[in-house]
Amino acid sequence: MTSIHKAGWKITAITTLILIVINFLFIYFVQAKWLITSILILSVLFLIFVLRFFRNPVREVISDDDIVVAPADGTVVVVEETFDNEILNTNCVQVSIFMSVWNVHINWIPISGILRYFKYHKGKFLIANNPKSSTLNERATLMIESEDNKKIVVRQIAGYVARRIETYTTQPEIEVKKGQQLGFIKFGSRVDILFPIGAEILVKIGDTTKGCLTPIAKL
Numbered sequence: 286m287t288s289i290h291k292a293g294w295k296i297t298a299i300t301t302l303i304l305i306v307i308n309f310l311f312i313y314f315v316q317a318k319w320l321i322t323s324i325l326i327l328s329v330l331f332l333i334f335v336l337r338f339f340r341n342p343v344r345e346v347i348s349d350d351d352i353v354v355a356p357a358d359g360t361v362v363v364v365e366e367t368f369d370n371e372i373l374n375t376n377c378v379q380v381s382i383f384m385s386v387w388n389v390h391i392n393w394i395p396i397s398g399i400l401r402y403f404k405y406h407k408g409k410f411l412i413a414n415n416p417k418s419s420t421l422n423e424r425a426t427l428m429i430e431s432e433d434n435k436k437i438v439v440r441q442i443a444g445y446v447a448r449r450i451e452t453y454t455t456q457p458e459i460e461v462k463k464g465q466q467l468g469f470i471k472f473g474s475r476v477d478i479l480f481p482i483g484a485e486i487l488v489k490i491g492d493t494t495k496g497c498l499t500p501i502a503k504l
Contacts, residue, residue, distance in 0.1 A: 290391060292451055292469040293339025300335050304328040340389060344497035346464030350432070353484075353502040354463060355494035356395045356439055357476045359384040361501075364490055369479050372402050372428050372438060377479040378486060380501055382494055384474050392467040392476055393496045394429070394454070396437055396504075402428035403455045425452045425468070429461060435504050438479035441470055450474075464497050478502075 289297060311324050347354050363381035384390055405425045423443040430436050441450050452468040454461055470476075478501065480486070485503040488494065494501065 287343070288341045289336065290339045290341035290469060292390075292471065293335070297335055297339060301332060304332055338386065338390065341391065342389060344393070344464065344495075346393075346497040347500060349500075350397065351504050352500045353395045353437065353478070353480070353504065354393070355382060355488075355496050355499040355501050356393050356467060356478060357382045357384055357391075357494065357496050358388040359476075359494055361488050361490055361492045361494060362475075363477075364486060364488065366482070367479070369438060371404075371426055373436060373479065376482055377438070378482060378484055378502075379477055379479050380486060380488060381475055381477045384470070384476070389496065390470055390474065391496060392439075392441055392469065394461045394463055394465045394467050395439060395478060395501070396429060396431055396435075397463045398429045398431040398435075398437075398461060400427060400454060400457055400459050400461050401430050401436070402426070403452070403457055405450075405452070405455075423450060425450050427452070427454070427467070431504065433504070435481055435484075437481075438477075439467065440477040440479070441468055442475040442477065443470060480504075 308325055308328055311321050315321055359382040361380060362383045363379055365379055366376055367379045369377050407423055425441045427439045428436055441452060443450050449471045454467055480502050487503060488501045
């Protein structure tokens with residue numbers, strides 16, 4: 286079952302109203318039936334695209350506590366060791382998932398635990414699959430500590446088209462559950478996940494992920 290996500294209610298309503306007005310004006314003022322029909326078809330296709338972008342699918346999360354699930358739908362574009370100088374201050378393994386405009390753009394909590402850190406950063410709007418986007422783009426960083434004290438960093442990154450990050454869980458020291466909605470990024474974006482060295486990474490570059498459904502690492 287799929288509904289329209291709350292992040293898209295306003296945009297969907299405004300888009301629908303504008304398209305209705307445009308089509309009414311064409312019907313009233315234009316005589317060429319082929320042009321009226323063309324505008325109607327294009328309007329319907331555009332509305333379908335908007336509705337599809339803001340779809341809100343129901344997902345059954347993997348229950349295994351040791352499994353970290355994908356926080357987003359998309360394609361794995363990075364699997365590498367890196368140094369995190371924002372919160373962990375140590376080497377870690379980074380997995381990055383790029384979301385195109387065709388993917389669901391909801392972000393989910395990848396593992397249950399306590400939210401220990403949240404910070405929003407203003408920044409640039411480089412193309413989201415650019416490696417520098419992790420540190421230069423507008424982004425929101427969260428750090429979750431699992432029950433066995435493993436620390437996972439999740440970073441929402443705005444892309445060239447995406448101009449707004451929504452994060453629903455921002456208050457440190459609250460409990461979060463795997464599979465609950467973390468936020469939403471509008472129109473093309475990326476999510477980075479940083480794991481402790483030694484975590485078993487279950488995906489590789491080029492793999493397709495489904496939020497809540499794809500296991501990406503085992504702690």
